[in-house]
Amino acid sequence: MSETRVSIHSDADIIAARRMGRELAEGVGFSGSELTIIATAISEIARNIIEYAGNGEIVVRQTQQGTRRGILVIARDRGPGIPDIELAMQDGYSTSKGIGLGLPGSRRLMDEFEVDSTVGKGTTVTMKKWVA
Amino acid sequence: MRVPILKQGHYLIASIQSALTDADLLQLRDDLAEMAGKYRSYGIIVDVTALDVMDSFAVRTLRAIAHILKMRGARTVIVGIQPEVAIAMVQMGLTLGDTFTALDLEEGLELLESGRDRRE
Amino acid sequence: MRNIKGKGTTISLRNDSTSALLTELVAHLRQNRTQLREEWARRITESQLLTAMTKEEIFVEATSVYDNYVAVLETGSVEALQAYARDLSERIIPRGVETHEVVGIVLLLRDVLARSLFKKYQSDFALLNRVLDAYEPAANRIANTVAVGFVQERERIIRQQQEAIRELSTPVLQVRERLLILPIIGVIDPQRARQLTEQLLRGIRANRAKVVVIDITGVPAVDATVANHLVQTVDASRLMGATVIVTGLSAEIAQTLVTIGVDLSKMKTIGDLQGGIEEAERLLGYKVILEAGETPPASKRPAV
Numbered sequence: 001m002s003e004t005r006v007s008i009h010s011d012a013d014i015i016a017a018r019r020m021g022r023e024l025a026e027g028v029g030f031s032g033s034e035l036t037i038i039a040t041a042i043s044e045i046a047r048n049i050i051e052y053a054g055n056g057e058i059v060v061r062q063t064q065q066g067t068r069r070g071i072l073v074i075a076r077d078r079g080p081g082i083p084d085i086e087l088a089m090q091d092g093y094s095t096s097k098g099i100g101l102g103l104p105g106s107r108r109l110m111d112e113f114e115v116d117s118t119v120g121k122g123t124t125v126t127m128k129k130w131v132a
Numbered sequence: 133m134r135v136p137i138l139k140q141g142h143y144l145i146a147s148i149q150s151a152l153t154d155a156d157l158l159q160l161r162d163d164l165a166e167m168a169g170k171y172r173s174y175g176i177i178v179d180v181t182a183l184d185v186m187d188s189f190a191v192r193t194l195r196a197i198a199h200i201l202k203m204r205g206a207r208t209v210i211v212g213i214q215p216e217v218a219i220a221m222v223q224m225g226l227t228l229g230d231t232f233t234a235l236d237l238e239e240g241l242e243l244l245e246s247g248r249d250r251r252e
Numbered sequence: 253m254r255n256i257k258g259k260g261t262t263i264s265l266r267n268d269s270t271s272a273l274l275t276e277l278v279a280h281l282r283q284n285r286t287q288l289r290e291e292w293a294r295r296i297t298e299s300q301l302l303t304a305m306t307k308e309e310i311f312v313e314a315t316s317v318y319d320n321y322v323a324v325l326e327t328g329s330v331e332a333l334q335a336y337a338r339d340l341s342e343r344i345i346p347r348g349v350e351t352h353e354v355v356g357i358v359l360l361l362r363d364v365l366a367r368s369l370f371k372k373y374q375s376d377f378a379l380l381n382r383v384l385d386a387y388e389p390a391a392n393r394i395a396n397t398v399a400v401g402f403v404q405e406r407e408r409i410i411r412q413q414q415e416a417i418r419e420l421s422t423p424v425l426q427v428r429e430r431l432l433i434l435p436i437i438g439v440i441d442p443q444r445a446r447q448l449t450e451q452l453l454r455g456i457r458a459n460r461a462k463v464v465v466i467d468i469t470g471v472p473a474v475d476a477t478v479a480n481h482l483v484q485t486v487d488a489s490r491l492m493g494a495t496v497i498v499t500g501l502s503a504e505i506a507q508t509l510v511t512i513g514v515d516l517s518k519m520k521t522i523g524d525l526q527g528g529i530e531e532a533e534r535l536l537g538y539k540v541i542l543e544a545g546e547t548p549p550a551s552k553r554p555a556v
Contacts, residue, residue, distance in 0.1 A: 002331065011154035018185055019151075029408050031415075033450055036185060036216035037223065043187040044224075047154070067407065105188055105224045131411075132443050211493070215453030218488035219446075227487070234493035235460055243493075 002027065003061040006046075008077075014046040021060040025071045028062050029131050038071060038129055041106040045075040045125050048102035053079020053122065063128065070111075070130035081119040089115070135160045137167055142174040143244060144206075145237070148182050157193040164197055168206045175244035176201055179237055181212030191226045198231040207232065207247060211240040273386040278326040280372060281365060289318045292357075292364045301356045304348045313340065321361060325390050330397050337401030345402075345409060354402045355395070362391045418447055424455035431532050432461040432494075435525070437470035445481035449488060456494050463532040464489055467525045469500030479514045486519050495535060496520065499528035 004024055006017040018039040025038045042058065049056035056077030063072040082088050089103050103125070107113040112128040133156055138145045144167055146160060164176055178194060180186065198208035209232045213221075221227075234240040281288065293314050296302055302310050316336070324333045341354070369387060373380040425433045434452050456464065466485070468474065474482075486496045497520045501509075509516060522528045 015151045015153060022184075029411075031446075031450070033216040033219045033446070037220045039185045040187050040220045040224065043185055043189075047187070047189060067404065069404065102188070105226070108224050109220065132446070213491045215450060215457060215488075215492070218453060218491040219449060219484075221491060222484045222487040228491065233491050235457065235462075236493075239460070239462075239493055 003059065005057060005059045007055070007057055008046050008049045008075075009055045011047070011050065014043055014050070017046045017058045017060075018042040021058075021071070021073065024060050024062055025129075028069050028071055030071070030129070031132075034129065034132075037109045038073075041109040041127060041129075042073055044102045044106045044109075045073070045127070048125075049075055049077045049079070051102075052082075053077035056122075065130075068130050070128055073110075073125075073127045075125040076122065077124075078122040081121055081123055082115070082117040083119050085115050085117055135163070137163055139167070139171055139173075140241075142171075143177065143241065144168060144171070144173045144175075145177045145179065147179045150182055151184065152190070154189055157190060161193055161197050161200065165200050165204070168201050168204050173206050175207045175209065175247070177209050177211055177237060177240040177244070179212045179240075180210060180217075181214065181236070183212075183217065184214070186213070186217050186221055186226075188224070188226055191221065191228065195229055195231055198229075207244060209234050209240040209243050211236050269382070270386045273383055274325060274390070277369060277383060277387060278322055281322050281325070281368070284368060285318065285322075288364055288368055289314055292318070292361050295360050295364065296357050299356060299360065301353045301360075302349060305344070313344075316340070317358075317361065321365075321394060324394055325387070328390070330393065333394060333397050334401055337398045338405055340398075341402045341405035345406060351399070351402060351406070355399045358395045358398045362395055365391070415447060418444060419451060424451050426455075426459050426461070427529070428533065428536070430460060430462040430536055431465070431529075432456065432459055432463070433465045433467065433525075433529070435467045435470065439473070440471060440478050440481065442477065442481070445478065445485075449481065449485045452485060453488055453492060456489060456492050461494050463495050463497065463535050465497045465499055465525065465528040465532050467500045467528065468498065468505075469525065471500075474505045474508060476512045479509050479512055483514060483518065497522055497528045497531055499523065499525045 002024055004020045006013060006020055008014070008017060021042040022035050022039045025035050030038065042060070046058055049058070054077075056075065056079070059072075059074040059076070061072045061074075063070050089107065103115065106125075106127060110127040110129045112126075114126045115123065116126070117123040133150065133152065135146050135148050135152070135156065138147070144164065146164060148160075152160070160178075164178075167173070168176060176197070178197065180194075183190070194208075194210055198210075201208050210228060211234045213233060232243060234243050293307075293310055296310060296314070297307075302313075305313070317340070320333055320336045324330060344354075366384070366387065369383055370380065373383050425435070427433055432452070432455050434448065434455075436448065440448070452464065452466075455461065466482070468482070471478070482498065486498070489496045499522050501521050501523075506516065506521070520531070522531055
């Protein structure tokens with residue numbers, strides 16, 4: 001299965017990440033609106049990386065579970081980490097400029113969503129979407 | 133990439149040509165604010181037909197544009213939101229608030245015109 | 253630190269001597285390409301596989317499959333093979349080729365090549381064993397990949413056809429200029445709901461609709477999920493500049509929705525479809541775009 005990885009340093013990388021993510025997802029067989037949903041979710045977490053950690057990486061991978069096909073997105077950073085994940089998952093919560101919608105927003109778009117974060121070490125967000 | 137802004141009578145039309153970085157969006161906000169003040173525009177149309185993704189930052193910035201322009205006496209209409217983008221936005225729970233939306237440029241201008249008539 | 257894989261998947265169990273052997277047998281398979289491919293094509297016909305295709309077609313496909321097969325043995329990368337398997341499937345499925353045929357021909361190729369290896373290395377039993385140790389896992393992996401690729405492609409096509417059928421069964425109707433009606437009949441599952449929304453929004457764009465009437469008289473049950481989809485569809489339509497009127501909402505369903513927590517004030521609702529169409533025409537006739545909370549001016553413009 002195909003995989004692509006994008007380094008996230010600047011806001012231009014956000015566009016690159018979602019473009020490549022969309023390309024890979026296209027190969028899996030998602031519909032038009034699902035592709036946009038995936039690209040939007042990638043955009044959200046990519047921006048999250050920049051806003052909270054400064055830089056990081058996004059990996060998008062075609063994935064499979066039995067005959068079910070889907071897309072896997074992993075966003076990794078070595079930023080400050082999220083002290084209270086539950087709080088961060090609530091709408092409207094933000095520690096930096098403006099109301100952030102990154103985490104709860106992407107969760108609403110994807111089928112599976114997991115946040116793994118350690119204060120002082122970094123954060124990994126893993127999300128999946130399956131072809132209907 | 134700077135978004136081209138055209139002046140059409142009392143209106144400004146900003147036509148987004150391709151995906152915008154965060155910096156581009158903020159630049160657009162500033163450009164529109166400046167031009168609306170300079171030309172005392174009645175209304176602004178932001179055409180997002182070419183955007184294949186509208187995430188929370190884009191939506192936030194568009195709302196900010198509408199808000200700033202409202203304070204300068206101008207109405208904002210967002211036109212050209214594509215079906216897939218609309219679906220993603222509502223699924224994520226993103227709204228444009230009180231900002232007006234229309235299908236395309238033509239509808240957007242008509243909307244601005246009709247609002248203007250009522251004011252006169 | 254997690255082990256990060258590179259692009260694609262490599263076949264495991266490769267060490268230096270296996271690599272060297274594979275290189276050798278790949279060279280052998282390439283050298284004897286013409287003869288082995290012919291042998292394979294012959295056995296395909298003998299087994300009465302690919303009867304839907306002509307001899308020439310079989311020859312062309314056989315050549316491609318053979319070359320791809322050997323290339324995968326050489327590089328260990330199944331990525332190219334997966335792409336080819338999907339491509340091949342896309343071509344032959346419409347011609348009526350079935351799963352057992354595809355699996356059959358790949359296994360035949362595996363056997364033809366294996367026999368050729370037997371013949372070449374028969375004088376050295378130990379070497380033959382090492383050659384087979386190198387060849388077999390790779391060959392089986394290939395057979396598996398092609399079979400799975402074919403099945404997935406079939407499933408994709410079936411899904412596409414189902415979607416097309418669903419689309420046909422729920423037309424978005426344009427009854428007046430700028431007015432669309434979407435009558436929904438039957439049970440709505442999440443997939444159908446998604447498709448309805450997509451169809452409606454594309455319809456709004458194509459017809460430049462300003463008003464949409466969604467009639468749910470024919471929907472037996474409206475639960476929280478359906479209500480949610482409805483609200484999302486209304487919101488998405490409004491983002492595209494269309495006003496939505498929902499009709500066919502019985503008092504009972506309205507009550508249920510309120511109980512669930514749906515904000516009905518966001519939606520224009522009217523009892524029946526006829527009433528909804530009249531309201532829609534009224535909206536279009538005035539050519540006034542209503543803003544939130546405002547009522548249309550009493551007599552400014554004549555109704556069309």
